[in-house]
Amino acid sequence: MSTTIPGAGEHTGAGAPSDATHRLAVLADDAIAAWGTRNAHDPTVVRDDDGGLWMFSTDADADGPVRGGVAVRYSDDLVSWTVAGWALDGVPAPAAAWSGAVGLWAPEVVRVTTADGPVWRLYYSASSFGSRRSAIGLAEAPHPAGPWTDRGIVVASEHRPEPVGLGDPNAIDAAVVTDGDAQCFVYGSFFGGIYALPLDPATGFVPDAPAPGELHLAPGTLLAKRSRAADGAVEGAYVVPRPGGGWAMIVAYDSLASTYHLRVGVADAVTGPYRDLAGHPLTDLDADPWSVGVPVLSGVRHSGGPGLLAPGHASVLTTPERQLLVHHVRDADAPLQHRAELRRLVWTAHGWPLVVPQPWAGVGREVDDEALWPSSASVLDGEWELVEWGADPCRVQPTHVGEIAASDVVALGRGRFRWRAAGQTVDAVVAPAWDAVRDQPAWCLVSVDETGRVVAGTRLAPRTQHLEEE
Numbered sequence: 001m002s003t004t005i006p007g008a009g010e011h012t013g014a015g016a017p018s019d020a021t022h023r024l025a026v027l028a029d030d031a032i033a034a035w036g037t038r039n040a041h042d043p044t045v046v047r048d049d050d051g052g053l054w055m056f057s058t059d060a061d062a063d064g065p066v067r068g069g070v071a072v073r074y075s076d077d078l079v080s081w082t083v084a085g086w087a088l089d090g091v092p093a094p095a096a097a098w099s100g101a102v103g104l105w106a107p108e109v110v111r112v113t114t115a116d117g118p119v120w121r122l123y124y125s126a127s128s129f130g131s132r133r134s135a136i137g138l139a140e141a142p143h144p145a146g147p148w149t150d151r152g153i154v155v156a157s158e159h160r161p162e163p164v165g166l167g168d169p170n171a172i173d174a175a176v177v178t179d180g181d182a183q184c185f186v187y188g189s190f191f192g193g194i195y196a197l198p199l200d201p202a203t204g205f206v207p208d209a210p211a212p213g214e215l216h217l218a219p220g221t222l223l224a225k226r227s228r229a230a231d232g233a234v235e236g237a238y239v240v241p242r243p244g245g246g247w248a249m250i251v252a253y254d255s256l257a258s259t260y261h262l263r264v265g266v267a268d269a270v271t272g273p274y275r276d277l278a279g280h281p282l283t284d285l286d287a288d289p290w291s292v293g294v295p296v297l298s299g300v301r302h303s304g305g306p307g308l309l310a311p312g313h314a315s316v317l318t319t320p321e322r323q324l325l326v327h328h329v330r331d332a333d334a335p336l337q338h339r340a341e342l343r344r345l346v347w348t349a350h351g352w353p354l355v356v357p358q359p360w361a362g363v364g365r366e367v368d369d370e371a372l373w374p375s376s377a378s379v380l381d382g383e384w385e386l387v388e389w390g391a392d393p394c395r396v397q398p399t400h401v402g403e404i405a406a407s408d409v410v411a412l413g414r415g416r417f418r419w420r421a422a423g424q425t426v427d428a429v430v431a432p433a434w435d436a437v438r439d440q441p442a443w444c445l446v447s448v449d450e451t452g453r454v455v456a457g458t459r460l461a462p463r464t465q466h467l468e469e470e
Helices: 093-099
Strands: 044-047 053-057 071-075 082-086 105-114 117-126 134-141 149-157 175-179 182-187 194-199 221-224 234-241 247-253 261-267 294-297 307-318 323-331 334-347 353-359 384-388 400-402 407-413 416-421 424-435 440-449 454-459
Touching: 044 105, 044 307, 044 323, 053 105, 093 117, 093 134, 093 149, 105 175, 149 182, 175 234, 182 234, 194 234, 221 234, 221 247, 234 307, 247 307, 294 353, 294 454, 307 334, 334 424, 353 424, 353 440, 353 454
Parallel strands: 261 307
Antiparallel strands: 044 053, 053 071, 071 082, 105 117, 117 134, 134 149, 175 182, 182 194, 194 221, 234 247, 247 261, 261 294, 307 323, 323 334, 334 353, 384 400, 384 454, 407 416, 416 424, 424 440, 440 454
């Protein structure tokens, strides 16, 4: 079966009409359909050929048990979401028999085109908390709405005893990376770290994969790992191409329900080594485990707004119009409650990925055309509500009001700026956004200096609609 693959790193779609929700294994009842993005955990979003948008997420309900099978939501605007049902009718038998899982985690959905037409592939994780006896399985469908057919286990892992077991990967949290005609399978969580294996795009399986129920003794190339001092807490990796070449890997650090936050490293090759701006590889076990990786999103409470706790397990939706970081976040005042949010992913002039602090508000409120983004340094003048993502990323940080301490500002066009501050060169992106707390158009800033210090902010004065006049 010959196979061609869409452009590297893109989630695109093709197939049946986007309203074909009847294909899902189990439709949601009215109460669950009204969840919106509430209870979405480890989300990923794809767009079908008709523009329909589909969110797949971990089977989760903060208020009690929920059926298994990968929850699916539908939207036509990336703002309003309806739970449409589940992709699968429970946990597939081979994955359930190996892992004992009662629900499925961390879905990854990609599209390939075969000689017979487009095929959508859903990689799901089957495990239980604290266990390394896990499996990543594969299901296929002609369209994101299904019908989905299970194809079996791709990679399995065993819960071997210490000390040898701590070097094993945990077979959950799959992400597929497309590099030309090749694909790579990135996976892993805590314990042994994050690994990459080659993936056969014709079959969707790892070449020479172990038989179901057997440990993958050749786990692949190590991409990221953390020391025992941090409980080995790294997971949910997602890799995207950088503008101009190379790759960026976004990973979640620390504890799922409290200190979760996102960091980034970059590499020339998909298989690494991934490094931060200080040069630390993400496999560095000798450095302070909270100094490795560049923090790009963490808990925050904007003035007058809700506290956002433990943002993490991100994926990236890439379309011709924009790139959006898709992630879950918890309510700081009710930490069991979680939901999905989307934020614009931007790239500095030197190709570093950063995340706009305000949630994406939808077409009509957002401005995708970067030619309209500010070209004058005057946009920096005024008061900003600021937060440094890495100052204390393991808690919900309050913002503060301040001015941008910039000198010798160089405008690079399309919202990109560079200046000197505190002896460091700073690269920044200023993008139009929507202030969710004040409910008004705003300018958002994200900046990173040579050490990896990341500052994000929202200008307090409302943005006018005449973008180039600012």
